[in-house]
Amino acid sequence: MKWPEHGGQPNKIFALKGIATDHHFFDFSANINPLGPPPELKESLFKAYDQFERYPDPDYRKETKLVAAHERLYEDVVLLTNGGSEAIFLVAQLFSGKKALIIEPTFSEYERACYVYRLSVSHVSLQLDHDFSFPLEKVLSKIEEVDVVFLCRPNNPTGTVVAIEDIKELLEKGLECQTTIVIDEAFIHFLPSEITDLTHLMDTFSNLILLRSLTKIYAIPSLRLGYVIARPEIIVQLKKNQIPWSINGIVASFLPSLVAQDGFIEATKSWLQGQLKLLTTEFTKLGFYYSPTCVNFYLLKDLNQDTNTEELLEFLLDNKIIPRHTHTFKGLDGNYLRMAVRSAEENNYLLETLRNWREKRC
Ligand SMILES: Cc1ncc(COP(=O)(O)O)c(C=O)c1O
Known part of the structure; x- marks a missing residue:
């Protein structure tokens, strides 16, 4: 079937x-926000009509600044993308022809992006018999065999969250053997506030790349918006490979209202x-x-x-x-x-x- x-x-x-x-x-x-898009967006939609006939700024400077300020980050560590999906494909492209490890079961687009950019992929499974808990030791033992690890936190489809202590161990081991750890935080905005996101680890771990999506939390799959958080050299490389005007001008014009939606x-x-x-x-x-x-x-x-x-x-x-x-x-x-x-x-x-x-x- x-x-x-x-x-x-x-x-x-x-x-x-x-x-x-x-x-x-x-x-x-x-799995988008069941409360629907913020009602304030209706007004922005009317205003966005003026945007239809204009190209957005291909560097999205103003919009990047807004998102970075919202996340309390410097602008040069943020790249806006056409949804979390483009972020996944851009990052996979960085590792073309290399070796990836994917923690399964998870979102299928990591594997597809690896296939498109000819990465050879190995897998480690979450502990299916133990509430999908994270198999830290198994993953640690595989890290030196690969160039990049794809991990989803909170994970789609289980909704589970790898403990921050385990993430730190992965990052430390990754630094030792030059492996990049890519963590997809597409659903981070749904987590209870006491579970922390990972942006505070960016300063300590140069091998960390975070992928985000605003599509889910703001229920805007027709508009799409995502971003990558990584060290500046990586952002520059990703930007070189990005299709021009990748993020549509409508969603770009919505950004001020979106980031005001705490x-x-x-x-x-x-x-x-x-x-x-x-x-x-x-x-x-x-x-x-x-x-x-x-x-x-x-x-x-x-x-x-x-x-x-x-x-x-x-x-x-x-x-x-x-x-x-x-x-x-x-x-x-x-x-x-x-x-x-x-x-x-x-x-x-x-x-x-x-x-x-x-x-x-x-
Ligand atoms: C884990 C995960 N990452 C990324 C995406 C894609 O996000 P977007 O819709 O913003 O492209 C999805 C979509 O389902 C997802 O489940």
Whole structure:
């Protein structure tokens, strides 16, 4: 079966399963902010009309300054990109023909970018039997064999976060053997505030590259915005390879309103933690496994049907809920469903549907 590679493609799932396309469905497959874009953006959209006929500044000086100031960084360590995806491909290109290590199961675009730039790839798996915990010793033992490590924190699809102490050990070992550690923080803005991001490690570890996306937190997948944080020489190299005017002028013109949205991020974080608490309490009562997530998505499976989620997937589809299958995540082999945290009403509807499922199976 040809499963779609990413979430957010309900029509492909309907076609695959031979279900007539239905416009009334709940899309739990795409992991963007369920609160939607900040309402203030509506006003900016109207103003952005004037931007349509102009090329943006190819160096995005003003916009880079804004993002850097927002992250309390110097401008020369930041490169804006067309979403986190462009950031991944630009960084992979730096290591063309070299050796990469990817910690799986994770976002599939690291592997694809490595394939495009002919990197040879090896993998280490998270501990599937231990709540997807990070296999520090295994990764440390592989670092000297590779030029670059790709790691996702918080990780897509598990929602789990590698401890900062483990990250420091990787970076230290990486410095010893000249290996770059690339950490994708596309979902960093969803984390509870007590879990720190990694920008403060930039001064100590020259081998650290961070990738970010604002697409997810601001729910703007049609506009796209990402950035790389790395030492200035790397930023210069990445910029040389970037397609001119890569970031569209509309999103560039939105930046002042976006970076002024700290309240929106804080509100998302606290709302999300409340929903996660409610969902996970109910999943436990209903006999479902969920990955120990800290963010806006999680892996789910019925503990009574350990290796067959196909039936559950079809039951949810029949009830107009679109999960993200996990056939294309290495090591998961379709044994879990990745679910987004959606609005409170949609989450309640999911719980109600799972209760019905459980009643039928008892
Ligand atoms: C871990 C991760 N990094 C990066 C991206 C891509 O981000 P963007 O949509 O900003 O290109 C995604 C998208 O799903 C993702 O899951």
